[in-house]
Amino acid sequence: MQWNRALELRTLPAVHKLLADPQVQQALAGLPRATQTAVLNEALAELRNMWTAAEQGMAPPPSAEQWAQWTAVPALAERVRACVQRRLQPQLRPVLNLTGVVLHTNLGRAPLSERALTAVWAVGGQYSNLEFDLGQGGRGWRHSHVEARLCRLIGAEAALVVNNNAAAVWLTLSALASGGEAVVSRGQLVEIGGSFRIPELMQAAGVTLVEVGSTNKTRLADYERAITPQTRLLVRVHTSNYRIVGFAEQPALTDLAALSQRCGVPLYEDLGSGALFDFARYGIGDEPTVQHSLQAGVDLISFSGDKLLGGAQAGIVAGRRELVQRLARHPLARALRVDKLTLAALDATLAAYEAGTAQQELPVIWMLTQSYADVAARCRQLADRLRSDPAVAAALTVAEADDVSHVGGGALPETALPTRVLRLTSRWAGAQQLAALLRTCGEPPVIGRIGQDAVVLDVRTLLPGQDEPLLASVAAAAKAVADGLYGPPTGQTH
Ligand SMILES: *Cc1c(COP(=O)(O)O)cnc(C)c1O
Numbered sequence: 001m002q003w004n005r006a007l008e009l010r011t012l013p014a015v016h017k018l019l020a021d022p023q024v025q026q027a028l029a030g031l032p033r034a035t036q037t038a039v040l041n042e043a044l045a046e047l048r049n050m051w052t053a054a055e056q057g058m059a060p061p062p063s064a065e066q067w068a069q070w071t072a073v074p075a076l077a078e079r080v081r082a083c084v085q086r087r088l089q090p091q092l093r094p095v096l097n098l099t100g101v102v103l104h105t106n107l108g109r110a111p112l113s114e115r116a117l118t119a120v121w122a123v124g125g126q127y128s129n130l131e132f133d134l135g136q137g138g139r140g141w142r143h144s145h146v147e148a149r150l151c152r153l154i155g156a157e158a159a160l161v162v163n164n165n166a167a168a169v170w171l172t173l174s175a176l177a178s179g180g181e182a183v184v185s186r187g188q189l190v191e192i193g194g195s196f197r198i199p200e201l202m203q204a205a206g207v208t209l210v211e212v213g214s215t216n217k218t219r220l221a222d223y224e225r226a227i228t229p230q231t232r233l234l235v236r237v238h239t240s241n242y243r244i245v246g247f248a249e250q251p252a253l254t255d256l257a258a259l260s261q262r263c264g265v266p267l268y269e270d271l272g273s274g275a276l277f278d279f280a281r282y283g284i285g286d287e288p289t290v291q292h293s294l295q296a297g298v299d300l301i302s303f304s305g306d307k308l309l310g311g312a313q314a315g316i317v318a319g320r321r322e323l324v325q326r327l328a329r330h331p332l333a334r335a336l337r338v339d340k341l342t343l344a345a346l347d348a349t350l351a352a353y354e355a356g357t358a359q360q361e362l363p364v365i366w367m368l369t370q371s372y373a374d375v376a377a378r379c380r381q382l383a384d385r386l387r388s389d390p391a392v393a394a395a396l397t398v399a400e401a402d403d404v405s406h407v408g409g410g411a412l413p414e415t416a417l418p419t420r421v422l423r424l425t426s427r428w429a430g431a432q433q434l435a436a437l438l439r440t441c442g443e444p445p446v447i448g449r450i451g452q453d454a455v456v457l458d459v460r461t462l463l464p465g466q467d468e469p470l471l472a473s474v475a476a477a478a479k480a481v482a483d484g485l486y487g488p489p490t491g492q493t494h
Contacts, residue, residue: 005051008067012047013076015040023077027084039087043079047071096470098448100419100458102367103307103409105193107447110306111363111463112345119348120341130340143328145343149350150318153276154290158324160317161305161346162336166196168302168315169270173205173233175330176266176300176323180232181208185218187244188237192272192410198237207232216244220251223259231265236298238288240272241410257297266299266323273411274303274316276353282369285412290318299323305342307409310364311349312342367460368407368417376400376420378467379459383422385471392474395481396434399423403451405460422457424448424474429481431455441480442473 018024018040028036047070054061062070069075097107112120123130133140143160150159162168173182182202189211191197202209210231212222223234236256251259253269260267275287287308293301300323305314315336317327327333338346352361359365379400386398401423404416426434431450438446438455448457462470 005055005061008062009048009051011067011071012044013071013073015044018076018080021073021077023073024080027077027081031084035087039080039083042087043076043083046079046083093444095445095447096466096473097461098422098446098457098459098470100403100405100421100449100456100460101408102364102405102461103407103411104461105409109313109409110310112312113310113349113352113361113363115352115361116311116345116348119344123344124341128340128344130343142337142340142343146347146350149347149354150316153350153353154318155294156301156318158318158321160324160328160333161338161343162315162317162333163338164313165270165272165274165302165304165315166192166201167336168317170201170205171327171330171332171336172268172300172302172317173202173207173235174332175327176268177232178206181210181228181230182233182235183210183212183223183226183231184235184237185213185222185250186211186215187213187218187248187250188235188239190237190239190241192241198235216246216248218250220255220259223251223256224263227263227265231263234260234265234267236267236269238270238272241413243414253293253296253298257299260299261297266320267297268300268302269293269298271301271303273307273309273409274305275308277308277358277365279308279368279412284368284417285407285415287412294319304409305346305349307411308364308407309349310358310362312345314338314342314346316346363463367463370460372418372420375460378462379420379422382459382467382470386422386474389471389475389478391482392478395426395428395478396474397425397427399425399454401456403456403458405458417460419458419460421459423451423454424457425454426481428484434477434481437477437480438473442469442476444469444473446470446473446477 015037019036028039031039050059050062053059095107097104103109129140131140131142146161147159151157162171184198189198199209208230210226212218212226234256236253257267271288271290271293273287275289276291278289279285279287290301290303298319300317300319302315302317303309305311305316317324349362352358359369383398383400386392386396392398401421403419403421405419406417407415424434425431429437431453434455435448435450438448446457448455450456
């Protein structure tokens with residue numbers, strides 16, 4: 001094969017010859033010279049790699065006829081066209097989330113609502129009143145657009161939006177407690193992931209962390225004893241992604257708020273998810289709403305825009321006007337400020353809450369509150385359609401099963417939502433191989449989970465309108481299995 005390879009590779013046309021060919025030129029039309037050369041090299045490398053793969057036993061070597069066909073100009077021009085298309089398509093692109101994890105941070109967390117997308121579209125492509133007061137005809141404040149709506153919804157005096165909640169926590173600590181002490185319960189020294197750790201954040205903000213209580217129990221008296229003239233802030237952190245159960249205690253929020261008033265030290269709560277929707281009323285978890293915390297007397301609160309709120313990535317800080325103003329005046333507020341696209345998406349997301357249509361409009365809330373029966377009916381329909389496609393049925397076995405979905409994003413870690421899933425298996429490909437084909441053969445890619453030697457596809461996180469794309473991408477993966485890309489179906493009867 002070595003000899004064969006060397007001989008065959010010599011028949012590959014040179015780059016300069018290809019560049020002179022009219023069909024290839026057409027495929028490359030209008031591209032800068034550097035892109036043209038890079039694309040041609042890529043197309044030729046694909047052909048060379050076939051021999052490398054054959055040498056490594058990963059694929060059969062091309063036959064003489066195949067090789068002659070692939071290296072002829074029409075096929076080469078077609079290959080170049082495909083390379084151009086791949087190179088120019090967006091690198092950040094949609095995928096189908098069938099993991100059943102609603103707030104999947106790696107897959108972009110909250111999908112935006114139609115209303116939010118429309119707002120982004122409108123504001124992104126035109127000038128806007130971002131920092132322009134239309135009434136006065138002079139300079140405005142970019143935060144004013146969402147501030148009023150937020151304050152109406154959650155009952156705060158003032159609000160500020162920054163890049164994400166991690167930025168909100170850092171800005172709050174820097175602006176209100178730098179050079180002083182902040183008191184935190186030992187049961188709330190959380191790590192959120194991606195190196196966000198409360199003790200390290202305190203250090204970075206120049207705040208002395210004063211730990212009180214124990215891992216499982218902290219009482220009001222523990223906070224009381226820790227307060228000194230250097231205390232700038234009482235900090236309460238929502239333990240989003242874990243729970244201490246059993247012999248555990250934390251003071252009630254109202255008691256902590258009363259203590260903060262008595263001592264004249266503001267109480268700040270990092271609420272993490274920031275639910276405006278009362279999920280507990282639907283039997284989903286025990287997440288406190290933002291409104292609830294402010295009513296209990298918290299002076300300042302911060303939360304994410306793209307977790308349970310269901311909007312764009314952002315960190316929202318809200319509460320007493322005087323405190324919010326100190327944050328807004330901090331020199332680093334400018335470094336953390338949000339873009340107009342984020343503000344447009346957030347404003348429109350909040351409008352859905354004001355309209356009372358959050359559950360229908362916001363994909364995150366719709367997915368979380370979908371009933372088992374609705375998910376199961378959709379799962380049955382998809383399974384039936386896959387089974388009745390002969391090409392899919394020849395390569396894959398499609399079963400249905402009960403399972404659980406998760407909220408994700410470090411929210412409600414103990415909440416498991418009953419769901420219905422598709423279980424795909426193939427006699428010719430293992431679950432890992434099948435999962436890889438689902439990720440790479442179709443457009444959009446399908447992301448599932450592996451469970452008990454099957455690819456598990458949880459229908460709960462499939463958005464409306466994604467049934468057809470899912471069926472097409474599964475069909476593409478089935479075709480790859482049938483084509484024998486992964487272990488040829490040799491020796492099979494029937
Ligand atoms: C998620 C979370 C954060 C970080 O929020 P981002 O918006 O992802 O930056 C901070 N604190 C808590 C308690 C969280 O749950």
